[in-house]
Each structure stands twice: as structure tokens, then as C-alpha cells.
Amino acid sequence: MTIYSLEELGWRPAFLQSLDLDRESVDDTARISAVHRDTYEALSPQGELRLRPMPADTPVEDRPTVGDWVLVDTALERPARVLDRQTLFARKAAGHDHSIQLIAANVDAGFIVSSCNDDFNLPRLERYLSLVRDAGAFPVIVLTKADLAEDAADFAARARKIAGDCPVETVNAREPAELEKLMAWVGKNQTLALLGSSGVGKTTILNALSGKSEAVSSIREDDAKGRHTTRGRSMHRLTSGGWAIDLPGMRELALAGTQEGLESTFGDLLELTRECRFSDCQHAREPGCAVRAAIDSGDLDEARLVRFRKLEREIERNEASIHEQRNKQRGFAKMVKQVQSQRWAHRKRT
Ligand SMILES: Nc1nc2c(ncn2[C@@H]2O[C@H](COP(=O)(O)OP(=O)(O)OP(=O)(O)O)[C@@H](O)[C@H]2O)c(=O)[nH]1
Ligand SMILES: [Mg+2]
Known part of the structure; x- marks a missing residue:
């Protein structure tokens, strides 16, 4: 078994910011190297680890994926939480x-x-x-x-x-x-x-x-x-x-992302739209439309404009529905936690 240092494992100083160093230690962090149905494999300067899944009510985005850095709950042998992701x-x-x-x-x-x-x-x-x-x-x-x-x-x-x-x-x-x-x-x-x-x-x-x-x-x-x-x-x-x-x-x-990735992918097209005479140009038949001019001169493939619009609509739709789903999930996770802590308080009293 090869042991890798934190640096070799891809650790960056920025990850320190997501640790509370009064209570948490870099020594308890590990990088998830494989995700299976009911276990995670992880690598740390201490060696290879096999970790149990996180509680079932953990929202999808708070569960580790491959490449994630996690803080390990060594007693429960599972990720306690995922450190803030760089990407x-x-x-x-x-x-x-x-x-x-x-x-x-x-x-x-x-x-x-x-x-x-x-x-x-x-x-x-x-x-x-x-x-x-x-x-x-x-x-x-x-x-x-x-x-x-x-x-x-x-x-x-x-x-x-x-x-x-x-x-x-x-x-x-x-x-x-x-x-x-x-x-x-x-x-x-x-x-x-x-x-x-x-x-x-x-x-x-x-x-x-x-x-x-x-x-x-x-x-x-x-x-x-x-x-x-x-x-x-x-x-x-x-x-x-x-x-x-x-x-x-x-x-x-x-696509689940934001418009940002789309905008840099279609940067050439967006640059053209800024040259249109009207700021709300629909690139249909308006005068002074730089996008139409580029299509007519053969500099821009019309299909690319169609694809951009399709992806833009898709991202808008998905963003809204994922946001709604996320709120529901978080609401559910919060409710489970509340019930658990009430039960715990009740058990302590009796
Ligand atoms: N001739 C040739 N064959 C290639 C090339 N790249 C991949 N192959 C062959 O294509 C087949 C599929 O390659 P994989 O590497 O398994 O493909 P993959 O993307 O990992 O596929 P999934 O795991 O199913 O997602 C194998 O038989 C490879 O040998 C190439 O550049 N030239
Ligand atoms: Mg493969």
C-alpha cells in the first residue's frame, strides 16, 4: 500500500477554512477515492480507509462524491461532513x-x-x-x-x-x-x-x-x-x-449548472449579441442585428444559435426545479433532526 502525503493527495490550504481547528484536525481528513453503493473508499496520509455511508436523510449535495475531501468521524467510521469543494x-x-x-x-x-x-x-x-x-x-x-x-x-x-x-x-x-x-x-x-x-x-x-x-x-x-x-x-x-x-x-x-458555464461556452455568440443595435434583440429580423449578419456572412453557424437557446431554456428549467427539490429535501432533513433531538431530550428526561 502506497502512502501519500496531504499535498500529494491534492490538499490545498483553502480546505483548512472549512475546518474548525479548535475541535477538528487535518489528521482526520481523507479524500474519497471510490464510491460504492454502501461504502466509500478514501485515502489519507494514514493510509486507505473504508467508510460507511452517511445517514439516509443527508441531502444529496452534502454526501461525498469521488474526489471530495471529508472530515472522518473516526468513532462511527463514516464521513462526518464534506469539506467545501473547490470545484x-x-x-x-x-x-x-x-x-x-x-x-x-x-x-x-x-x-x-x-x-x-x-x-x-x-x-x-x-x-x-x-x-x-x-x-x-x-x-x-x-x-x-x-x-x-x-x-x-x-x-x-x-x-x-x-x-x-x-x-x-x-x-x-x-x-x-x-x-x-x-x-x-x-x-x-x-x-x-x-x-x-x-x-x-x-x-x-x-x-x-x-x-x-x-x-x-x-x-x-x-x-x-x-x-x-x-x-x-x-x-x-x-x-x-x-x-x-x-x-x-x-x-x-x-445540465444542472448555472448560466455561467453556458455563457463562457458560447462567449463568441454573446459577444456578437452585444453588438446588436437593440439591447433586447431577438436575432430574428431586427435591423442592426450582429448575430444575423454573422450568420449571413457564414461566420456563425445558425445551428449554434439554436443550440444555445435550447440549453439556456433547459438550464433555466432545471435550475428552478432543482432549487425547489433542494428546499424540500433540506426541509425534510431539518424535520428529521428536530424529531431526533426531541426524542433525545425526552429520553434524557425519562
Ligand atoms: N483503435 C483504437 N481503439 C481505441 C482507442 N481508444 C479506445 N479504444 C478501444 O475502445 C474500446 C473502449 O475503450 P474504453 O477505454 O473501455 O472506453 P470507456 O470510455 O472507458 O467506456 P465506458 O467505461 O463504457 O464508459 C476498447 O476496446 C479500447 O481498446 C483509440 O484511440 N484507438
Ligand atoms: Mg471505462
Whole structure:
């Protein structure tokens, strides 16, 4: 078992601010390295820990996700609470459940992985870019399977058109030497997360960067098609130092974030809207519309405007419903706590 120092585990002085140092000690903190149905794995300078889940009434956002730093309740062997996150990847849970689903926390760089084939999809890349930027992490678009495509450079060019200042790299993920260039985007003791659809090569990249051979397939399971598909969320040490969080492929990515991530993803478009003659321009047929002019001259793809509007509406809707759900949950958790403390007081009296 390798023991890592706090610094190697990605600890930042900012986490100290969420500890009450009169009563709480840095020695009782640990970083969540894997999330299972009924246990957490965590790493600390004392070694590896296995922790029990938090009480069932803990609101989703207050429960640890992979990459989180927690204060450990050593007596109960479970996280007492999550330390304030530097960054958080989250999405709206699938289906009609208006709750948020945490993906990973304290991530510095988000590798948005897609392949140079049918998986490549601009609207999806824009969603991921919004998610990573909204979290406050640094996005990198990684296009795999360049070795199988004749026109990998075209895929990269299309991605660059919507990427803004986000780097776009094309790779053959099965060629470890080609992946070294990706590490230029991750600093010492930083954490990266691998996001993208199933089968695009996230685990292949992780295995190469962490020096694992393909033989390390015990953590992967075969899906119905006989592929190794990642089921859980886990954090792995990179050979260059730092950490990579491997995530299962996401079929749906409903944005739960704020408008901020969206605004930086569509910064080019928003800049144009500021040049419109009317501040409330709808970019329909108003005179002096800079957006229409850019579409007419071929500088802006009209589909991008349509996608922006769709995501903007989606975020507005999701923000409102998640907010409502959160209030309900918090109200419920508060009620449970009140009942528990009343019971406790009653027991003490009798
Ligand atoms: N030729 C080639 N094959 C690749 C490349 N990247 C990944 N593969 C193959 O694609 C398959 C899927 O790769 P994985 O790394 O398991 O994909 P994943 O993104 O982790 O998939 P999930 O865990 O299901 O989300 C494997 O057979 C890889 O060997 C690449 O750049 N070129
Ligand atoms: Mg995988």
C-alpha cells in the first residue's frame, strides 16, 4: 500500500477554512477515492480507509462524491461532513426526478473524451464544455480513435470551431506515447476527470497514464456486448503525480449548472449579441442585428444559435426545479433532526 502525503493527495490550504481547528484536525481528513453503493473508499496520509455511508436523510449535495475531501468521524467510521469543494461536476438526475447528481469534486481539469467516429457530436461537446466550465475546471477536448479515422484532422477542426480557448487534442489512446501530450494540461498533484460516452476510451487513457496494463481489468466488467465498461467512479494515481478520476459513460447529460458555464461556452455568440443595435434583440429580423449578419456572412453557424437557446431554456428549467427539490429535501432533513433531538431530550428526561 502506497502512502501519500496531504499535498500529494491534492490538499490545498483553502480546505483548512472549512475546518474548525479548535475541535477538528487535518489528521482526520481523507479524500474519497471510490464510491460504492454502501461504502466509500478514501485515502489519507494514514493510509486507505473504508467508510460507511452517511445517514439516509443527508441531502444529496452534502454526501461525498469521488474526489471530495471529508472530515472522518473516526468513532462511527463514516464521513462526518464534506469539506467545501473547490470545484464540483454535477448534472440533473435522469428522468423526472428533479434532483441533482454529483459526478466528481475538486477536479482541476476535465478531459472531454469523444471519438473520431459517430460518437462525435457538437451539441454534446457544448454540453460537456458548459459542465466543466461551470464547475470552474479547465476543459480539454480529447478526440480518440484518430488511428481508425481517415479524417481525424477534420474532426479536430470542427471541435476547435466551438471550443473557444479549450485545447483540442487528437490521439490514438492505445498508443501510450501519444497520450503524454495530454499531461501538459494537468499540473503537479492536480486531479483530472475523464468525461464522455461509453466506449470512447476513457479507461484506456487512464490505464496508460497511470501505468496500468490491460490486465487490470478486474475493476471493469463486461457489458452485454462483451465490452469492458466502467461501472463505478474511482480515482487513480498518475505516473506523473496527480490523479485521474474514471467515470462511467454518460448517456444523458442534463445540465444542472448555472448560466455561467453556458455563457463562457458560447462567449463568441454573446459577444456578437452585444453588438446588436437593440439591447433586447431577438436575432430574428431586427435591423442592426450582429448575430444575423454573422450568420449571413457564414461566420456563425445558425445551428449554434439554436443550440444555445435550447440549453439556456433547459438550464433555466432545471435550475428552478432543482432549487425547489433542494428546499424540500433540506426541509425534510431539518424535520428529521428536530424529531431526533426531541426524542433525545425526552429520553434524557425519562
Ligand atoms: N483503435 C483504437 N481503439 C481505441 C482507442 N481508444 C479506445 N479504444 C478501444 O475502445 C474500446 C473502449 O475503450 P474504453 O477505454 O473501455 O472506453 P470507456 O470510455 O472507458 O467506456 P465506458 O467505461 O463504457 O464508459 C476498447 O476496446 C479500447 O481498446 C483509440 O484511440 N484507438
Ligand atoms: Mg471505462
